[in-house]
Amino acid sequence: MAEATNNAVKPQSALGEFWYYFTRSKGAVIGLAVFVIVVLMAIFAPLIAPHLPNEQDRTLLLLPPSWMQGGNASYLLGTDPVGRDIFSRLVYGARFSLFIGVVVVSLSVVLGVVIGLVAGFAGGKTDIVIMRVMDIILAFPSLLLALVLVAILGPSLMNAMMAIALVNLPHFVRLTRASVMTEKTKDYVVGSRVAGARWPRLMFITILPNCLAPLIVQATLAFSAAILEAAALGFLGMGAQPPTPEWGTMLAEAREFISRAWWVVTFPGLAILITVLAINLMGDGLRDALDPKLKRS
Amino acid sequence: MLRFILGRLAILIPTFIGVALIAFSFIRLLPGDPVMLMSGERVMSEERHAQIMHDLGYDKPIAVQFVDYLGKIAHGDLGRSVVTKKPVLDDFKALFPATLELSICAIIVAVLLGIPAGVIAAVKRGSWLDQTLMGAALVGYSMPIFWWGLLLIIFFSGFLGWTPVSGRISLMYFFPAKTGFMLIDSLLSGQKGAFSSAVSHLILPTVVLATIPLAVIARQTRSAMLEVLGEDYVRTARSKGLSPFRVVGFHALRNALIPVVTTIGLQVGVLLAGAILTETIFSWPGIGKWMVDAVFKRDYPVVQGGLLLIAGIIMIVNLIVDITYGFINPRIRR
Numbered sequence: 001m002a003e004a005t006n007n008a009v010k011p012q013s014a015l016g017e018f019w020y021y022f023t024r025s026k027g028a029v030i031g032l033a034v035f036v037i038v039v040l041m042a043i044f045a046p047l048i049a050p051h052l053p054n055e056q057d058r059t060l061l062l063l064p065p066s067w068m069q070g071g072n073a074s075y076l077l078g079t080d081p082v083g084r085d086i087f088s089r090l091v092y093g094a095r096f097s098l099f100i101g102v103v104v105v106s107l108s109v110v111l112g113v114v115i116g117l118v119a120g121f122a123g124g125k126t127d128i129v130i131m132r133v134m135d136i137i138l139a140f141p142s143l144l145l146a147l148v149l150v151a152i153l154g155p156s157l158m159n160a161m162m163a164i165a166l167v168n169l170p171h172f173v174r175l176t177r178a179s180v181m182t183e184k185t186k187d188y189v190v191g192s193r194v195a196g197a198r199w200p201r202l203m204f205i206t207i208l209p210n211c212l213a214p215l216i217v218q219a220t221l222a223f224s225a226a227i228l229e230a231a232a233l234g235f236l237g238m239g240a241q242p243p244t245p246e247w248g249t250m251l252a253e254a255r256e257f258i259s260r261a262w263w264v265v266t267f268p269g270l271a272i273l274i275t276v277l278a279i280n281l282m283g284d285g286l287r288d289a290l291d292p293k294l295k296r297s
Numbered sequence: 298m299l300r301f302i303l304g305r306l307a308i309l310i311p312t313f314i315g316v317a318l319i320a321f322s323f324i325r326l327l328p329g330d331p332v333m334l335m336s337g338e339r340v341m342s343e344e345r346h347a348q349i350m351h352d353l354g355y356d357k358p359i360a361v362q363f364v365d366y367l368g369k370i371a372h373g374d375l376g377r378s379v380v381t382k383k384p385v386l387d388d389f390k391a392l393f394p395a396t397l398e399l400s401i402c403a404i405i406v407a408v409l410l411g412i413p414a415g416v417i418a419a420v421k422r423g424s425w426l427d428q429t430l431m432g433a434a435l436v437g438y439s440m441p442i443f444w445w446g447l448l449l450i451i452f453f454s455g456f457l458g459w460t461p462v463s464g465r466i467s468l469m470y471f472f473p474a475k476t477g478f479m480l481i482d483s484l485l486s487g488q489k490g491a492f493s494s495a496v497s498h499l500i501l502p503t504v505v506l507a508t509i510p511l512a513v514i515a516r517q518t519r520s521a522m523l524e525v526l527g528e529d530y531v532r533t534a535r536s537k538g539l540s541p542f543r544v545v546g547f548h549a550l551r552n553a554l555i556p557v558v559t560t561i562g563l564q565v566g567v568l569l570a571g572a573i574l575t576e577t578i579f580s581w582p583g584i585g586k587w588m589v590d591a592v593f594k595r596d597y598p599v600v601q602g603g604l605l606l607i608a609g610i611i612m613i614v615n616l617i618v619d620i621t622y623g624f625i626n627p628r629i630r631r
Binding site for chain 1: 308311312315316319323326327328432435436438439440441443444445447448450451455566567569570573574577588589592593600604607608611612615
């Protein structure tokens with residue numbers, strides 16, 4: 001089997017090999033495709049959306065989707081209680097969700113990796129203190145801690161993102177630390193140290209690249225979790241504030257109309273689900289492609 | 298084994314003190330005057346301010362205040378709610394059974410459906426059944442449950458009119474809360490229809506709260522089973538001529554369940570976070586809704602006390618999971 005593969009395919013680059021394994025999962029490819037569509041929607045929102053996100057038409061309140069009786073072709077998914085186009089708001093909302101994901105993941109990855117490297121590398125008391133602090137953060141349900149942090153800082157999208165980043169931090173710290181612990185005693189690290197490499201070089205240039213695989217997978221999961229959590233905070237009124245077209249906030253505004261206008265509630269949630277699902281599908285594909293244990297066949 | 302348990306306890310105590318420190322700092326990190334915040338009063342005279350400052354112990358050094366706070370926690374004194382004027386712990390005790398009842402139902406549903414789904418998916422690996430089940434599990438895992446709850450309300454309560462929208466039981470029934478569990482109390486009350494009313498109120502919140510744990514358990518069971526099914530002893534059991542049911546059900550599942558048990562334990566945090574959203578949607582009078590209301594009403598003693606209690610529960614459950622894990626898997630005791 002292995003021979004056949006070697007004959008058929010020329011020696012691959014690391015990226016080529018990764019792509020080969022990633023595309024073997026249909027789900028991962030679909031996830032990637034959907035994610036690319038969402039990203040394009042966010043970038044080209046002004047071109048795609050037929051209306052501005054906060055543009056109101058007071059004569060067209062709670063208009064049903066265009067394919068239903070009484071629908072209007074210019075308002076594809078209908079309008080909300082104050083006459084804004086739901087489709088346009090969803091398209092602009094993609095910007096917020098992706099922005100939340102990027103900011104939260106960057107913050108928690110950068111901080112988490114640095115703290116994790118220090119903990120794993122320094123060991124001893126530093127390690128114990130860092131890990132206890134992480135245990136403390138993990139003792140709270142993430143949404144509760146985020147909710148309380150937002151209560152302190154005041155409800156806004158920025159504060160919600162900071163809170164979610166903090167809540168995500170321990171996962172990255174633990175993961176980095178665990179990888180560093182296993183890598184630290186390997187010959188190549190010892191060799192590098194004997195050759196005179198200093199701490200920062202050992203941490204960031206020698207060890208870190210070899211711990212990346214699990215971190216990438218965790219970052220993908222954190223990305224989708226951040227979108228979900230920010231939407232949940234928005235839904236509770238503690239995230240982005242109206243009239244921001246953030247999907248969770250849109251749901252919160254639409255809640256009281258569920259018995260009269262199902263579309264106001266259905267589409268923002270569907271947008272969250274589809275985006276999160278696409279990212280999780282990619283995450284599963286990444287995990288399978290990066291996990292050497294699964295590359296048996 | 299005793300050393301293992303003691304070791305875990307030794308880790309727990311500093312963590313708990315850290316959690317208490319966070320709850321303690323919470324009030325002091327809030328913008329504004331802590332005395333005004335804690336007393337819930339808007340306008341007060343200088344003397345009254347100084348009096349409350351003294352009563353709350355805010356005139357002492359911060360380290361002394363923290364030690365006092367720890368002492369109060371040890372005596373079960375978590376302060377009084379600004380809104381209900383009752384001790385936070387009493388409010389918690391009154392509301393916690395509602396959350397517990399909902400969480401227990403949710404975890405039962407999640408385990409009863411999740412483990413068989415994971416086992417079937419693993420045994421039929423690669424089949425359409427596996428793909429369907431795992432596809433559904435990933436959808437469940439990605440579900441914004443607050444939206445899921447609203448959809449279920451639109452369909453089952455609005456469109457079909459089958460289930461009530463909010464609360465724990467119909468207002469027609471009234472009986473003393475003996476256990477705090479509505480299912481048991483309604484049975485004990487002996488009133489006709491009370492039990493079925495309680496059940497109908499419980500169904501949708503249970504489904505919503507069970508969704509994510511169910512998905513996680515199904516995924517975890519599948520991967521644990523796949524690992525175990527490739528082991529030598531499973532092959533031996535098969536070649537002995539045991540029926541596939543015995544091989545899967547007795548030999549493989551038993552070992553595959555070890556990581557699954559840990560996963561189930563770790564769902565407690567997920568359940569309590571989920572309870573915040575589920576209880577808000579269904580107006581379920583539990584601690585999740587209590588905390589959200591407290592944040593909105595700026596009832597800071599409740600937020601502080603609730604934070605501590607909820608973290609305490611999670612830590613205790615995690616400890617129990619750790620110890621159970623030590624029992625079923627002796628290797629990690631070292």
